Amino acid sequence: MSSSGTLERRPPPDRTAPGKAASGPPALDRPGPKRAGGIRLGRRRPGAKPGQLSVGFAIPAILVGLTFTLGPIIVIGVFSFLSQPETGGGVVYQFSTEAYRHFLFQEDFLGNTHLDLRYLRSFGLSGLQALVTTVVCIGLAFPIALWMTTKTPRAQNLLVLVVTIPFWTNLLVRTYAWILLLSDRGTANSVLEMIGLEPRQLLYNSGATLVGLIYTFLPFAILPIYSSLAGFDFSLAEAAYDLGARKLGVVRRIIWPAAGGGVMSAVALCFVPAFGSFVQPVLLGGGKVLMVGNLIAAQYGEARNWPFGAALSVIILILTLLGAFGLLRWAKRSSQKVSLAI
C-alpha cells in the first residue's frame, strides 16, 4: 500500500541499510512531489506555488456549497413551472405557467379570467411594512453608529458585541419575549397602569408586527453603518465646522455621505428579509393580514398549492436581484463601498 509506504518513509530514509532500500516502492525515491505523499491528486504541477494544492481538492467543498446554495433555488424554480396535483400537496411533473398566471389573474366559475389584485396587494403591504421598518431602523441606527465611533477602541469593541448579542438567541424565542412584553397583562401594560393610563391592546396588530420587525433588523442596520463610519476621519467634520457649517450641516453634508455605502448595505439587509418576514406578522401581528411571508407559507400548508408558493418565491427572488443590481450600479457610480452581507 502506497500510503503505508509513505508513513514508513517519514523518518529520513536510510538507503544504505541492507534490505530496507528494496522494501519501499521504487517510485517514492524519485525526486518529485514528495510532500504530496501517497495522494495522487496532490502532485504539484509545474508553476504551482509551494503549499498550493490542485483544484481537485476543492471539488467536494464546491459540490457541497452548490448543493446547499443553488440547490433549493433550482428546486423552487422548477416547481414554479410544474402543475398542481388534483388533491393534496406536492407537484405533478407537467409543464405549466398556471402558477404565475394565478398571481395576477383569477378564473371564475364560468371560465372567464379577470385581473385579481389581492396577491399584488399583499406584496404592496409587505413592501410598505418593509419600507417603514427599513426607514425607522436606519433612522435609529445612524445616530447609534455615529455615537459608537466616537468612543475609545475598547469601548467600540464592547458596543459591537452588545449589538450582536441578539444573534446568539433564536429569533422565535426573542419574538415570544415580545409577546410577553406586549400582551394584555404584560410588562408594557403594567407600566401604563402604574403611570395611571388605561391598559390597551398592544399585541396582534400591525403596530406590534412593526415593533418586532424593527427590533429584529436594527442590528443589521447598525453594523454596516458603524463599519462604514469606523474609520471616519473626524478632522473632516472639523474642516466643515471651520468652513462655516453648523452641526446638522456637518452631519448631513459630510458624515452622512461618508456612511453612504453602509446605509445602502443596511437598506439591503433590512428591506429584503423584512419583506419576506414570517415570524413577526404571524406571532405579533396575529396573522390577521395576509403578508407575503404567510401567503407563501399558506401555499405549502393549508392551500396545498406548491407551484404557486414556488412562483411567489421566484417573484420575490427576481425583485430582490433587480434591487441588488440597481444598488451595485449606484455604488459603482458613486464609488461607494456597499456590501450586501454582514
Next chain:
Amino acid sequence: MGAVSVAQETVIATAAPTSASASETGLSVAGAYKTFRSAEGGEVHALDGVSLDIELGEFYVLLGPSGCGKTTLLRAIAGLEPLDGGEIYLGDERIDILPPHKRPVNTVFQSYALFPHLSVWENIAFGLRMEKAPQAVIAERVAEMLALVQLSEVGGRRPSQLSGGQQQRVALARALAKQPKVLLLDEPLSALDLKLRRGMQSELKRIQRETGITFVFVTHDQEEALSMGDRIAVFADGRPAQIGTPEDIYERPVSRFVADFIGDTNFIRAPLTVRAGTCFGGIGGVDVPVGVDPGNGQTGTATLAIRPENIFLTDPDQAELRGKLVELTYMGTDLRCSVELPDGQRLRVRVPPPFGQTHLEPGGDVGVAIGAGQAKVVAE
C-alpha cells in the same frame, strides 16, 4: 537667577510696542489656558497663560517641539478647542466665545481634511455654500482660487486623484475662498517631501503677499520658521519662550531652550567677571566679552551660547585661546570641526570654504577665536 530676568525683559520688550497698535485690528490672545487630562490621569498644561499679539497682514509663525501647545493655540483660535481661561480678540471683537462658523478665521489642516466625496471645485466652494453666497459669486471665487493655487485644470477631479502637493494647494484654496481675516495653517507642509516643501514655502509667501491676509503658521521645523516668518513665537511647555523676528530669535536667543531649538549652538559654562564696565565670560582661561549689561550685577557662572559659524580657527602660536582638534568632517559646503578646550569642554566649529588656509589635522593644536559679541549669555 539673573539670566532669567534678562530673558523675560526681552520678551516683554519685543511684544510691548506691537500690542498697542495691534489691538485695533490684529489678532490678540490674552492669558489663554488649556489643560488636558493625560491617559495616566495627570494634567497636561497645553496652554499655560499664553498672551500674544499678531499684527494685521503679518506672517506669524508658532514654532516649537511637538506637545508644546502650538497646535492647541491654533485650534483655540479656530474655535475647535474651547479655552479653559483667557480671551481671544480679533480687532475689537471677542471671538473665543463665538462658535467656529461665526469666526472670520479659516484653517488649513495638517492632514488637509479634503472632503473625499466632493470634487476639487466643490471642496473649494463648500465654505461659500455654507454662507449661502449666490451661485455666480461662488463660481467666480472658486475660479479665482483655482488660479491662485495654479490648479485651474483639475477642478473636476476628486481629491484622491491628486498628488500630495496638489491636495495641499486645494486645502489652501478652500480655506482662502471665504476670504478670512486670519488664515491658520497647522503644519501644512509636513507631509510633503523636501523639494516640494521648498517650493510650497515660497508659494505660501507669495500668496500671503498677494492676498494680504494674516497667516498664523504652526511648524516644528526651525528652518521653515526662519525662512517664512515675519515674526516667530518659539513655544515651550505651553507658553512662548521668545517672540521676535527671525533675526532676533537666531541672533539673540534669550534662553538655552530657544538657542538649542533654533539652529546649532555650543553651550559653554563660564564664570562672569566685570572689568571696566564690560562683562566678560571666562572660556578656557581667556576672558571673552559677553553681551550682558554689567549694571544688573550678574555674577557667578552663566551659560554662554555660541553658534558654530561664529567661531574661527587660527594659528595656535598667535592665539590667546588654544584647543585640540579632535574631529574633522568634510560636508562639502563647510568643514565641521570639534575642538576640545583646555578645561575639557568641547566646541563645534564650522569652517567655511576656501579650505586649506589653516593647516587642520585631527589631534593637532588650533587657535580659537570667537567673533566679537557672538558669545551670549542665555538662561538655563
